[in-house]
Amino acid sequence: xxxxxxxxxxxxxxxxxxxxxxxxxxxxxxxxxxxxxxxxxxxxxxxxxxxxxxxxxxxxxxxxxxxxxxxxxxxxxxxxxxxxxxxxxxx
Numbered sequence: 337x338x339x340x341x342x343x344x345x346x347x348x349x350x351x352x353x354x355x356x357x358x359x360x361x362x363x364x365x366x367x368x369x370x371x372x373x374x375x376x377x378x379x380x381x382x383x384x385x386x387x388x389x390x391x392x393x394x395x396x397x398x399x400x401x402x403x404x405x406x407x408x409x410x411x412x413x414x415x416x417x418x419x420x421x422x423x424x425x426x427x
Contacts, residue, residue: 337379341417348420352404367404371420374401378408378415 353368378384378399385397385408395410396418405427407418421427 337382337413337415339375339379339415339417342419344419345417352420352422367402371401371404371406374399374406375408375415375417382410382415 349368349371352371353364355364383397385399385406388396388398388407391409397408397410399406399408400423403423404420405423406420409416409418
């Protein structure tokens with residue numbers, strides 16, 4: 337398996353870093369570090385996250401990382417990180 341980040345997921349990372357940085361830069365850095373490291377577990381356990389059946393026939397799943405949600409899709413031997421957001425965001 338290999339991981340690939342979509343451009344939207346990378347934009348989400350930047351947004352999630354920029355939002356709390358003026359108030360608490362160290363916490364923003366820790367959150368981004370956790371979010372970038374979390375998908376590594378998917379390389380050995382790709383179906384760890386809850387499957388979101390509303391996206392069928394695509395195999396889209398979600399993984400909770402602290403107060404953040406990460407959505408990813410499994411296609412053959414590639415895991416695409418699709419989107420990320422704080423669970424308090426209105427999504």
